[in-house]
Ligand SMILES: NC(=O)c1ccc[n+]([C@@H]2O[C@H](COP(=O)([O-])OP(=O)(O)OC[C@H]3O[C@@H](n4cnc5c(N)ncnc54)[C@H](O)[C@@H]3O)[C@@H](O)[C@H]2O)c1
């Protein structure tokens with residue numbers, strides 16, 4: 001198969017390698033000449049996962065038309081803030097029956113659309129779009145460390161197609177029909193991971209981190225349920241699995257950013273130092289908008305949104321959170 005991978009960050013690079021290791025010819029589209037040249041000439045992405053040698057059947061280009069020529073399957077792995085613009089550029093060159101897989105985790109601000117929905121909006125035929133999510137740090141997947149992911153699609157044949165492209169003994173892939181649940185979990189867990197990073201940076205202990213993760217999972221479940229997903233998805237790889245991996249791992253950019261933020265580093269400083277996306281920061285804003293529209297209580301999301309985007313001090317945010325009176329543990333999830 002010829003697989004086009006749109007994006008050349010850490011996750012795009014690791015997944016390009018995974019697909020190519022299964023014998024597929026992978027062409028990566030990069031917005032950066034430097035990345036495309038490094039991949040073609042050295043077989044290494046010079047900016048992301050720089051120690052990882054890509055299989056020989058991976059090439060790269062900055063020409064999106066060339067990248068999409070004769071694609072049997074297309075994978076989007078660009079940051080959420082660039083996804084619409086890039087899907088719009090790609091759309092005229094994508095055949096209407098070509099299956100598409102979305103790796104981006106986020107919610108679009110102002111529209112409240114999930115990432116597969118943004119691609120569907122631009123490229124049409126949403127039934128051929130799947131989403132992959134789960135506890136997957138690119139740094140571990142590219143080393144072949146045992147990992148698992150879930151691929152969700154309306155059409156089981158589309159999910160199975162991408163399972164065939166990516167499956168390996170060390171990369172287990174489960175299927176789901178709950179695209180909304182899988183996408184919502186992937187977006188919101190990044191918010192909770194930033195809050196965990198802030199708490200650990202501020203000196204809170206393991207009990208507090210467990211409290212944030214558990215109440216975070218309840219918050220994710222309420223949002224998933226209200227957006228039309230299945231609360232059970234929150235117990236799976238995209239929910240509980242990814243929440244644990246992102247809230248606890250030193251690989252997580254969201255958690256690391258939260259830690260740095262608690263020490264006075266701004267989002268702009270962190271992103272320009274690392275050249276990496278902190279999806280939870282953008283999701284805090286878009287999920288707050290969405291929660292208000294859906295009428296869902298999302299205190300951790302609101303608190304992070306206040307701290308990141310409305311200049312509220314960490315002390316005020318914390319006081320607002322602990323001033324809340326604890327109520328029923330599972331309100332808003334099960335009717
Ligand atoms: N890194 C992981 O382990 C991982 C795992 C699962 C999902 N994801 C998700 O995958 C998505 C991509 O993340 P990543 O980790 O690959 O990115 P990254 O943080 O490693 O790299 C940033 C990406 O942004 C791209 N970029 C920067 N400016 C751009 C522009 N103007 N136009 C187009 N692209 C631009 C860069 O080329 C690069 O692809 C995110 O939604 C992330 O949440 C990442």
Ligand SMILES: O=P(O)(O)OC[C@H](O)CO
Nearest residue numbers: 134135136251252253254
């Ligand atoms: O490094 P993060 O925090 O963007 O997390 C990466 C993945 O989403 C983990 O599954």
